[in-house]
Amino acid sequence: MCSDTIIEYEQGCRFLETGVSKLTRILEEETSEKPFTREQYLEYYTTIYNMCIQENPHNYSQRLYHKYHDIVEHYANETVLPCIQQKDAVYLLRELSRKWDHYKVFVKWLSHFFTYLERSFISYRNYPSLLEVAMKSFRDLVYLEINKEREGGEIERELLKNIVDIFVQSGMGTMEMYEKDFEMFLLEDTASYYSRKASSWIQEDSCPEYMIKSEESLKKEKERVTHYLHSTTEPKLVEIVQEKLLVSVAKQLLEKEHLCALLRDDKMDDLSRMYRLFNPIPNGLELVAKAFRLHVTSEGNALIKQAQDSATTGSVEGQVLVGKIIDLHDKYMVYVTDCFKNHTLFHKALKEAFEIFCNKKVGGSSSAELLATFCDNLFKKSGKSDEAIEAEIDNVVKLLDYISDKDLFAEFYRKKLARRLLFDRKVNDEHERSMLTKLKGQHGGQFTSKMEGMLTDMALAKENQKGFEGYVNGKPGGIDLAVTILNTGFWPSYKTSTDLNLPREMVECVDAFNSYYGSKTTKRKLSWTYSLGTCHVIGRFDHKPIELVLFTYQAVVLCLFNNTERLTYQEIIEQLNLSHEDLVRVLHSLSCSKYKILNKEPASKSISTTDVFELNTMFTDKMRRIKVPLPPVDDRKKVVEDVDKDRSYAIDACIVRIMKSRKVLLHQQLVSECVEQLRRMFKPDVKMIKKRIEELISREYLERDTKNPNTFKYVA
Template identity: 60%
Template sequence: MDIDVVVGLQTLLEKVIELHDKYLAYVNNCFMNNTLFHKALKEAFEVFCNKGVAGSSSAELLATFCDNILKKGGSEKSSDEAIEETLERLSSCLLILVIRTFLPNSIVLTVCCRTACRKKLARRLLFDKSANDDHERSILTKLKQQCGGQFTSKMEGMVTDLTLARENQTYFEDYLSNNPNAGPGIDLAVTVLTTGFWPSYKSFDLNLPAEMVKCVEFSGSFTKQKPNTENLRGYTHWGPELFSVSCSQASALLLFNASDRLSYSEILTQLNLTDDDVVRLLHSLSCAKYKILNKEPNTKTISPTDYFEFNSKFTDKMRRIKIPLPPVDEKKKVIEDVDKDRRYAIDASIVRIMKSRKVLGHQQLVMECVEQLGRMFKPDFKAIKKRIEDLITRDYLERDKENANVFRYLA
């Protein structure tokens, strides 16, 4: 991140705090700490903080600012004491101000910031971008004190996962050194993670080339020897970069070991990806800065009628070239994750209420559900009604035969 942007973010967040402190003093001193004025201040800042800045929400700005402090190169000129002081201010002031106080009912709420923070943390941990493990644990401790264990539980699990993964990688390397003929034939690093802790991404069944299949089978058989690792699933989305390309890009390039020329449809079929994923993939390899593949016709867009060949004449002065995939809409994905989390929360609340009451009217069920979930977010009545209908189809509830507005719990 550009240093001017970092300074701008810090200035923006500090100015928000100063502005709040200024008007909070007015409420306390001029208006005798009156609850109505406290409510007015809260509502005013809720509107203010919900307004985006340069297309980003307050939660995204906060997560970006925190990520820059903690990743390698983001705070090289700062001492440990200065970083610790910044993290202290970040947790004690900004999280209370921007998240807990002013965004309780907005789409950009605590869970949204938590999702953004988890994704930033995942990239730092998996791509070895974290500058200091102690600072990572420090900010999680501070966040836990300010926002509760629910906010940090999954992120703490991620840090623990990576610590265990490093130990497992050491055992794996020792095994390879003692059994040189049993290895997969290429350098391999295996990271076993707990699914529930890490951010979820769109899953696709990428058809890996034979070279990678051998690695997956070998690492899977080795890892399953350890306890509690029976259910393993490979994710190529977070796969480490090989020669600065992702697993899906490497899979596409390896197809050209067997064929000199491939059509779009042949690549689509062999990789077993969606059209959107293949378009992004092929665009990065044939239309971006580094043209690893030659495309016919030579245009800047990908079409189902295109053909591709490996660019054998490709050269570059850089020893290590990173070929990024075109970005996906992360903001849309965060909102989808928030909506999914809300659906699960509403379902759980309805089931808890009905399990204890057994029989309950529609209006009373809705109101009790709103009351239960009010501390996390303000659920929409239509959303609750939709979740009730879904639970009926899944045989958790049923309508009373004599009164359609009365529900019965099905054990």
């Protein structure tokens, strides 16, 4: 067509239709049809160009824009749609894929014909582009039909990938149509599908089987995305599967006996799978950790109850209980590290669980005392190898973290350490120092300073003993005495017995050591604690002589019978100047216990101030050497009193330290900061803190604000 003549709309459209028909035949692979030549292409382009630049009323730009829409719609409706409507399942998808490729070529060539319209008319009018018009036509007329055919058929992955690409590209640069027409349906169907599966599986399958199916489902959904879905779908798809298979049934999985059974039966693989499944879910592990904490707490409480029931029958198996708690901790720490990958939630859950039952009393004994007793038995008579003892020391240090009254443990441990050092000849210095080193590393130098001082005293005592032996060597009297010098600041407080009337032999020994020590130093004064001493005495009985290993108090009582056959209680107490409590214990050990070295009148299991005693010359034993124990003294009350006193000092120091740095502080803030600073050693009682505040006010360390009584000021 020539450019100098007016091209009527109908005339131009008839010519354009020949090009559209030719393009359609080419795409339908009609072999007789030849491709467009350059001249033919220019002719169609020129026709559209001329129709757009003609003067009104012959400028057909607007009508051509609509004509373009009609052409692509007609092609989609008459050429693409009938072909795919005749296909089923996978054949439909193959045909759709082929027609999509044709459609893109058709739109591309047609857009070449209408290039001038795009450039000169559409851009100025801000109309949708030719490509947008073409994609909308395909979407509206073809894809709406595809939705009807999507249910139920198996689809080749590569083919489906091509089809998904149609949804992406039909969005004309956005994901709107993919999300609206494909993804939304897919997600809804997925949610419905897995909701049904969850209801069925939770009823039919065990917890491990359910989790295996859930993990496999998540794996397959991710594979689907990899093979033929758009990558943006994966997080949405995974979230739906997690919601339907895990979140919605989490309580059923965890609150029933499922998790407890896995923990009880050592199902490591299943517990690891549970962690993998719930870890990616926001807050998903919180329910698992809570269930874990409740189970561990229940197990620990059961151990405590068992021990408490045993205590009501007359004995507390403290060592057994602590050993079981250590085993329980080892078991669940393996779960935390291996199955739950050291996640902080599970470390916290384990800590909270152990803090609950590790601070309960058993048979009147606190957990701090039980743990100290466990250590005492471990070091005295465990019979274990060095490696095993080191492992137990590590376990004790771990358990101590869960005990709130760490200062109470330290005091009980110190008293028992003192007895081991003073009375146990087989004490292992390396084990004792290893324990203190680990306690010091965990709780600081102040925690172990006194106990370290005790070990130092014992080392120095050996040197002093060598010096004393050299001092008395060759002197008359044959003194056989071993003395341990203790610094009162390190050791527990003991009752001194300076007024005790000792036998002449013992007095000579004491005088000899006093003389030796006075020759070494004049700056220190010795105070003798005879209650901690032991003596070896030869008892010459009618059947055979027996070596008696006695405490000093026992020895001085028996020595009275060297010069007389019978003594009343009153005579004994007057001659020795012992306290009533101490003498009752001594006489009970010598006349009412297993070894009846003294006969008592009247015979009974208790000591009275009217009793009369005489040496049992007929006493004998199969052993040639026996150790006569004293009845145990329950010093628990004394330990608690000492600790309470130390806590008062600690609270005072803490309050002053806080106020010195803050100068002015509200009452509640002061109490809170004090609790926070002291909780590493003990759980301070709020009432005690308030009492100490009042005491510090009376001592003029603090004062109340005159305008606000709840505010305190530091008095410099």
